[in-house]
Each structure stands twice: as structure tokens, then as C-alpha cells.
Amino acid sequence: MKSAVKTDLKSLILSELQEHLRNLGEPSYRAGQVTEWLYKKRVDTIDKMTNLSQPLRKRLSETFSLGKIDAIRVLGARDTTRKFLFRLADGNLIESVLIPASLALYGGRSDRRTICVSTQVGCAYGCKFCASGLEGFSRNLSTNEIVDQLIAVERATGETIDNIVFMGMGEPLANLENVLQAIRIINAEWGLGVGARHITISTSGLAPQIRKLAEEPLQIRLAVSLHGATDEVRNRIMPINRRYNIETLLSACDYYKAHKKQRLSFEYILIADVNDSDDQARLLSRHAHRLSAKVNLIPYNSVSGLPWTRPSEKRQEKFLSILRGEGIPVTLRREKGHDIDAACGQLRLQTEREALASG
Numbered sequence: 001m002k003s004a005v006k007t008d009l010k011s012l013i014l015s016e017l018q019e020h021l022r023n024l025g026e027p028s029y030r031a032g033q034v035t036e037w038l039y040k041k042r043v044d045t046i047d048k049m050t051n052l053s054q055p056l057r058k059r060l061s062e063t064f065s066l067g068k069i070d071a072i073r074v075l076g077a078r079d080t081t082r083k084f085l086f087r088l089a090d091g092n093l094i095e096s097v098l099i100p101a102s103l104a105l106y107g108g109r110s111d112r113r114t115i116c117v118s119t120q121v122g123c124a125y126g127c128k129f130c131a132s133g134l135e136g137f138s139r140n141l142s143t144n145e146i147v148d149q150l151i152a153v154e155r156a157t158g159e160t161i162d163n164i165v166f167m168g169m170g171e172p173l174a175n176l177e178n179v180l181q182a183i184r185i186i187n188a189e190w191g192l193g194v195g196a197r198h199i200t201i202s203t204s205g206l207a208p209q210i211r212k213l214a215e216e217p218l219q220i221r222l223a224v225s226l227h228g229a230t231d232e233v234r235n236r237i238m239p240i241n242r243r244y245n246i247e248t249l250l251s252a253c254d255y256y257k258a259h260k261k262q263r264l265s266f267e268y269i270l271i272a273d274v275n276d277s278d279d280q281a282r283l284l285s286r287h288a289h290r291l292s293a294k295v296n297l298i299p300y301n302s303v304s305g306l307p308w309t310r311p312s313e314k315r316q317e318k319f320l321s322i323l324r325g326e327g328i329p330v331t332l333r334r335e336k337g338h339d340i341d342a343a344c345g346q347l348r349l350q351t352e353r354e355a356l357a358s359g
């Protein structure tokens with residue numbers, strides 16, 4: 001028998017909870033008690049909310065669900081990048097990556113533990129270098145599935161996460177409503193209490209949604225996955241560029257910059273003989289100047305089944321030095337052991353392929 005889908009408690013902000021509780025004839029301070037149980041004590045059933053009366057707990061359980069996600073596979077050890085594979089209630093798989101303090105790139109400080117979270121199951125945008133897009137798009141993650149990735153990783157590791165990047169599987173701006181709601185919960189004092197400046201959304205370039213995000217009051221950071229400085233290069237590896245070309249994308253970024261205090265950043269994966277020429281570096285500098293953007297260079301992580309390779313270290317350094325020479329704030333990710341550091345989406349793909357292979 002199929003039961004009606006209930007709203008998950010971890011998809012509501014405080015004011016919405018207050019309204020629900022008022023509708024149940026309860027004083028609105030009860031909402032604060034509920035969020036305390038959800039985000040500070042982190043109980044996994046409504047029944048454990050013991051300062052609420054038994055009848056109220058029963059009514060809450062009739063109205064709301066309280067989901068939980070558990071890691072079914074963890075790769076990596078403390079002090080390295082760790083990947084967590086989660087099975088969702090409907091059987092879908094997603095992954096999160098915990099990046100240790102020493103490797104943290106976003107949020108500006110090196111003493112922060114960063115989590116890279118997924119926003120969709122699969123991805124519809126099909127970038128040619130990315131494991132997440134290889135098997136197409138299944139569905140958006142719900143708000144609570146996004147929030148729960150943080151809670152589950154903190155629970156599994158006993159560590160506190162202070163920096164969040166929406167750079168896992170999926171395109172966050174294609175699931176903007178749920179992502180923003182999750183951010184409100186993650187950012188709130190009554191929620192997970194992570195500062196907006198320590199939250200970064202990464203997008204492959206959905207220009208209209210960048211404009212929408214610009215109008216949001218939250219002071220979150222935006223990273224744009226550029227990966228090519230001309231339409232010719234971008235068209236080759238990112239199908240989205242045929243819908244929103246570089247000029248359309250950069251002018252949406254201008255609009256974003258005009259509305260926000262935070263500095264934008266460009267992500268740029270270095271792929272041998274595709275986007276790593278001196279010319280691309282010079283044009284990339286020009287785009288970065290225009291937006292006062294910072295550039296993060298990421299040597300390509302190989303994905304099984306895809307033809308691309310990362311450039312030699314010498315080439316990576318040359319590319320970096322051209323940007324530096326133009327005065328662009330730029331980083332080059334140099335960490336070793338990129339087998340496990342391989343970009344999000346790969347662990348899931350590998351697990352699904354193994355499952356298929358074993359029947």
C-alpha cells in the first residue's frame with residue numbers, strides 16, 4: 001500500500017514550523033523545541049523529542065516524516081579526502097565528500113573542514129568530462145536530503161563541518177528552491193549555524209538562475225564552472241554553453257557582482273590539449289579581470305570511460321604563471337592521491353556498475 005508522502009521536518013524553516021504548530025493548537029515556542037531536537041541534539045525519531053507531550057509527538061508523526069540517510073560506503077581515511085556514499089529512501093545513491101582542513105580551498109581559510117554536497121541524483125547537463133552526468137538525470141534532492149548529508153557526515157566522523165560547497169553531484173541552480181531552503185536551514189542559528197560566507201554554490205552556468213540568486217538576500221558565495229575561455233572550447237565540453245554562451249554567462253555574472261559583496265570565483269579544470277593553451281589562459285585572465293573573480297585551477301581527475309587526461313605539471317604551472325602574471329588571484333590544486341579525490345559522482349557510478357556486473 002502506498003502511503004501519502006508526508007513533509008519532512010527537516011525541510012521546514014522555523015517560521016513554517018511555528019505556523020504548523022499553531023495550527024495544531026500549540027504555542028509557537030514549541031517550534032524552537034523541535035529545531036533543538038532536530039539540529040542540536042539530532043534525534044532520528046519524533047518519539048525521542050521527550051519534552052513534547054506524548055499526544056503532540058503522535059500528531060507530529062501523523063503529519064510529518066523524519067528521514068535519515070546512512071552511509072553505505074566510505075572511502076578514505078582521516079586527514080585525507082573521504083567520500084561517503086548514501087542510499088536514499090527510494091534506493092537512489094548520492095555521494096558527499098569531506099575535504100580535510102589542510103586541503104580546504106573555499107571559504108578562504110585553511111583551517112576549515114569542507115563538505116562537498118550533492119543536489120540532484122545524476123545530472124542533466126552532460127558535461128563531457130564529468131562522471132555525474134554520464135548516466136543522465138534522475139531527480140532533484142529534497143531539502144532534507146541536502147541537509148541530511150551534513151548531519152550524516154558529522155555523525156559518521158564526529159567532526160564539525162564549517163564550510164560547505166555545493167559541488168557534488170547535480171546542478172544546484174537547477175534545483176534552486178530546495179537548495180535555497182536547505183541553505184536557510186544550514187545557515188540559521190536555530191539550524192546548523194554555518195555562516196553564509198562559508199557556503200558556496202557552484203554552477204555550470206545557468207545564466208537566468210544566476211540572476212535570480214543575485215536577488216536573494218543570503219550572502220553566499222558563487223563559483224562558476226568555466227572550464228573554457230572561448231565558446232569554441234566550452235561548446236566542445238559543456239553542452240550548456242550552446243544555451244547560454246560565454247557572453248550571456250558573464251553578463252549574468254556582472255549582474256550578480258553588482259548585487260553582492262562576495263567575490264566570485266571561476267572553476268577551471270585543466271584538461272590536456274582541450275583548454276590548457278596559453279591563449280586560453282590569457283582570455284581567462286581577461287574574464288577574471290572583468291568580474292574581479294578569483295580562479296581555481298583543478299587538474300582533471302580521470303574518469304573511467306572518458307578520453308581526457310590532465311596536462312603535465314609543467315603545463316599546469318605555465319597556465320598558472322600566465323594568470324599570475326596578469327595579476328589574477330589564482331590557486332592550483334596540487335594534492336596527491338587523486339584516485340580517491342576524483343570528482344564527485346564517481347563512487348556512485350562505480351558502485352552502480354559493480355551492482356550491474358554482479359547481476
Ligand code: SAH
Binds near residue numbers: 130172298300
Ligand atoms: N554542476 C555544478 C556543481 C557540481 S560539479 C557545476 O558544474 O559547477 C562540481 C565541480 O566538479 C565542477 O567544477 C566540475 O567541473 C568539477 N568536475 C567534474 N568532473 C571533474 C573531473 N573529472 N575532474 C575534476 N573536476 C571535475
Ligand code: SF4
Binds near residue numbers: 204
Ligand atoms: Fe552536471 Fe556539473 Fe557534472 Fe556538468 S560538471 S555534468 S553541470 S555535475
